[in-house]
Structures are given as structure tokens and as C-alpha cells.
Amino acid sequence: MSTASQAPAAPVTSTRGGVGESPPRPDGILKVRGEFAYSSDLWADDMLWGTTLRSPHPYARIRRIDVSQALTVAGVYAVLTSDDVPGSPLFGLEHRDQPVLATGVVRYQGEPVAIVAADHPETARRAAHRITVDYEVLEPVTDAEAAVSQPAVAAIHPGGNLVRHVRIRHGEHAEDATAPVVVTGRYEVGMQDQAFLGPESGLAVPAEDGGVRLYVATQWLHVDQRQIAAALDMQPDRVRITLAGVGGAFGAREDLSMQIHACLLALHTGKPVKMVYNREESFFGHVHRHPATLYYEHGAERDGRLVYVRTRIYLDGGAYASTTSAVAGNAATLGVGPYDVPNVSVDCYGAYTNNPPCGAMRGFGAVQACFGYESQMDKLAHALGMDPVELRVRNAVAEGSVMPTGQVVDSAAPVAELLRRVAAKPMPPALPAEGAPDLRELPGGVSNTTHGEGVRRGIGYAVGIKNVCFSEGFDDYSTARVRLEVIAGEPVALVHTAAAEVGQGLVTLLGQIVRSELGVQRVTVAPADTTIGSAGSSSASRQSYMTGGAVRAACEAVRSRVVDQAVARFGGRAGDLSLTGGKVISIGRGVLADLADVLGDEAVEETVE
């Protein structure tokens, strides 16, 4: 590039891989070679294996636990129960209601009762089988609707079975509106599982100062740290967590699984302890999507315009609260969908039962409601004799619409246009009319899902609404540190955050942001850990905005200092200078200097919250 002939008003961007491009993942090559270190790949000298004994009953009192036979197994180093938890016996994301290890009662099948450390995972499992637990089995509460609406149903927590009731009334006739066309329905959504591929796993290493280091796959390092430290009765800074490679998350890693257990075993034995769930245990080891029962009544004019929606939604939170409060909030506030409805009545209940605990899974309450209201819209279209897409278009929210919560839709919301474009898409090619179908073209392919029996092809349309970033005004922030320095003659940026890369590509995006903001080619994303402030959770589609925004702000602070240095050397105004392609460029004078020369031996580092 000739600096003399460069058009001063339009500096050429020669930094590749910035925002707007599609650079490869920085961890991609490690991953295709099998060299990327996931949380289950970790190993330490003299390491022990931890395992968990879980309740076989959904609801039972624990009369007695006898670990003596387990301790006699050769190779066993520790067998711990709730008596061995030094700090808070309970943990939880929003409500501290879940025992680290069961204390006197188990409230779901699979609840951890005891943990074992041994020199081989099979030895640990065999020892766990030799723990005797004397249970008094109780009748489980399994129906969420009954759990919160029938007084005769036993309360499985001291405060009762209601985690949260969200009540929304909107419009003058929220509860008593009438309409010429009315459809009602009762809908059920079953439990679903995130089924990330990398099972719950990690390595806890006792630290010399009495603290612990934990290498783990999680979605939010600092919320783990807070809960672990409370259980261990330690200052949070004694619990140093580094993100290990994460094999998918989808909400299932928001809650703790083996974190406290591995730390307890490591501190008790003084040795590194690795825990890895197998697939079956993984299903017991994390929260699921809330099953839901939804009652809807939709009233509309004959032209299809909605007059009212009334709904009651029951979400089964299972034995412990996890994020049930927030999931109920989402299901309620998004409960009528992306439609303009003048009169709305929503009652959404999050319940405790003895079913498996439920919490975050992609969609987070919005999905269950969507199944209800979209089934209703199809039913309403049928009752009206109207095209189901046209009915949705006629009621779609737009900029300026008011949600049932009173929130004004204050930016673009082209729902109607979206529906029209989807409806205009061509139909897929017709299936061959004769002969046996090619298994590979059928749902499930050759995995024996179906050989064509019972398969019907149809076309349906549905639309949903979901929040981006945390919901209901949750105070949200992130933290980022950016360091710019010269390494081997080249300007290099180091980005450090505590944000969890779970496969979504945040590490790629952070590199892009830094390249665009600082005009340097080489960007290193440091491992996420708790030596920097919280980045919040990798959930709710928020990290691009929150941690991406924090990184951008840190870059701006770094750039401002570099530009000041350049002004001091070359004169001119700071506002006229930019960093591009590893150069400091002036609007009026073109390239002033190599960024490496301006930086010299000094590193410029800024941390922004």
C-alpha cells in the first residue's frame, strides 16, 4: 500500500477478520484435530475420580446413611454426605433451596445423597453402591397444576409449592371481554432436555492457601463461584474458576452440577479430583425444560381481529426452583405472542413438584407459551374460515404496539412482513408418488425413526416472540480487559473476559470487534476465569451485546490513550486519528506511523465494566 497516494478522506481498511466478515473460529483447528481441552479431558498427577450416589426415589425421608462399607473398598479416599458440607447446605441460582447433598429428605429421583473419591472411576462407583441409605418412601407430588391449586396436595417445601405467580391484566375488559368468535384449548408441553454432548465434568485442585482451583464447563463463572464459596464457607476469591472447554450448554449449565462436589472431595482428600458424568447421570445432573399445561381462550371479531386472550399457564419447576421464577416471568409476559391484543388476562404459575428440577433451556418459557397461543391461532383461523397466515398478519405487532405488560414496542417489529415473506416461499418438491420411499429422505434418516409408516407431509406456519438479554429489567452488565502491546515487532491485542464460550462463537466475535476497533490483525482471547469481573451468563442471547459491548468499550479506552500518544508525537487533533491496518491514520495527512512504533515498549491496558 502506497501511503503517499492514499485518498485521505477514505482510509483503506486493511485489517482482515473484522466485524461484518466471517473469519474462522480461533479454536476451530484445535477442535478438528481433537486437541481442544474440554472439561472431561483434564488430567492431573495423582488425580482421584469422584462419583455421586443419587436417590432412587422421587420423594423420601432419609432415616440413616451408612458409609462404613464404602470406606472399606481399596482405593477409596473419601465418602462424604451432607454432614461434611462446611458452609451453606443449600445452593440455587435465584432461590437458595437445593441441598448440596440431601439433608434428611430427597425431593427428586436422582438427587445427590453422597459423594465418593477413589483412584479409579469404577472403584468409586462400586464404593458408592456399598453406601446404605435407609429411606422412608413418600407419595410424590407429580402434577404442577394440582400442586399449586389444590390445598390437599402436600407441600414439599416449607413455603408451599408455589415458586411464583405472575399476574398480568391489560385493557379495560381484561377479564370480561366478549367476542363473536371464541376458541378455547388446553395444551400440554412435555419435558425436554438440552442434551449437550459434553457431559458435566471438571477438575478441582486444592490450592496451597487452602482455597481451590476449579476447571469446569459452565455458562457463568461468577455465579458458580458465589454458590461454591458459600457451600465451602470460603471467601469467593479463594475459589478460582477457569472455564474448561464446553461441549454445548443450551441453558443446562446455568445451574451447578458437580462443581461443589468435586471441590469438597478435593479439599477433603488434598488431591485433585476429576468428576465426569456419563450420559444417564447427565440427565439427572442438570435441569430440563419446564413441562407446561396451558389453558387459552381467544376471542376475535369476525374479520379476525383479536378482542381478548385469557390464559392460565402452569409450569412444572420440579423439586427445586432453579430459574423457575424467571421462566414463569417470560411465559407470562410473552404469553399472547407477537400480537396486538386489546384485552389480556394472564396467570402463570411456577410450581414445585417431585419431578426432576427444571430451569433454563433455549427459549426459557417463551417456547411453552408459543405452543399454546399458536395452536390457538390455527384453531381460530379454522373457526373463522380464514387463512392462518392472514389471521396472524392481521394481528401482528408492529412498531408502536403495546405489549400486555404496557411495554411499548419502540423499534422495528416487522412481524407481518416476516409472515408474508415466509408464506411466499415456494413449497418443497413433491415426494415421488409411487414406490418405497428412500429412507434417507424421511424424518430421522436411516436411524430407524420411521420406514415411512405414519409419515404425512403438511405445511404449517407459526411465529413466536422472545426477549434478547435478561428479562424483566434484570440489572445487566459485563466486564472486559483489553491490552495492546508490541510482540515480535507486531501490535497484538489480548482480550480477557469471564464470558463463557459454549460453542456460540463469542471468541470469534470478540476477535472481530477488537480488529475493527483497534485495527490490529493479531488478537488473542485469553481463557475465561474469575480473576476478572463477571461477564454474566452465556444465555438469553446476551453475550454479543453485553460482553461484546464491554470489549468494544475497553477498545475505545485503549484507542483513546494510543491516539493521545500519537497526538503528542505528531500533533493534530485526536478526533482526526484512527487505528487501521496496524497504522495510525490521520484524516488529513494519511498514515502517520506504524502502530507498533507509537506503542514502543509500552503496553496499553484498560478494563471496562
Add this chain to the structure above:
Amino acid sequence: MRISLTVNGEEHTADDVWPGESLLYVLRERLGLPGSKNACEQGECGSCTVYLDDVLVCACLVAAGQAAGRSVRTVEGLAAKGGLDPVQRTFVAAGAVQCGFCTPGLVVAAHDLLRRTPNPSDAEIREALAGNLCRCTGYETILDAVRAAAAELAR
């Protein structure tokens, strides 16, 4: 028990192997080759796919003893040291890698497919990869990667 086997062209011996251990456990925990992944450990997800004497297997379903004296090739041995197999290269380029936990198994399975069927149809790719689960990508970019690798190999 003691087990000797060849992995990625190198002789290995593992001592004190418990008879119930899988080939996957021996590779990951005894031989320092964690590239083959422990996603389901029951033959459903394909994340631990390796070659056993040139035949594709789920390493989790092979007892360690069954691999004694035999030759295993894992994702770590697909390309020469420092290099990338065309399948590995196209997986990165096509965005077929996200969390990456399924990737080693898919890469080995795709490698085997292209060895047997150099120019596969989409249906043949889907069939060959039917035993490999991915939770992140939705598979479309994986199909793109396999098509691109086939094209690269044909050049």
C-alpha cells in the same frame, strides 16, 4: 491386565487395565489421547468414532481387551503432525465446528466416507453420518464441509 496396541502408528502399552474398561477409556485416560470424545458412552452419538483395523467403530463399545494387538487410528492421527486432512480443513472453513464435541467423531466418519465414496450424494453423506449427533450446528454446515472436502479431494 496389560494391553498392547498400535495407535496412530505408534506402539502403546497400558498396564493395570480393568477388564471392564472400554477402548475409549484407554485412549483418553491411559494413553493421553482425549480427542475421541465421551459424549454418550453407549454407541448412540458417534463422538468417539475411530478406525479399528480400518473399520469404523465407536470406541466406547469396544472392550479394551478387544483392541489388544490391533491397530487404532483416532482423530489425532488423521493428518501428519502439524497438518490438516482436507476434511478437517473444510470443517473449519465451512463453520461446521461450534462447541466441537461432536467434531472429532464426525471428522473421522466423513474421512471414512470419502475414502470409500469419493463423490458422495447428499443422501449418501446423510447416511454415512447418521450415527453422529451434533447439538449446535443443525448439520447443514457439516454437509457443506463434507461436500467441500469431496470437491477438494477430486481436484
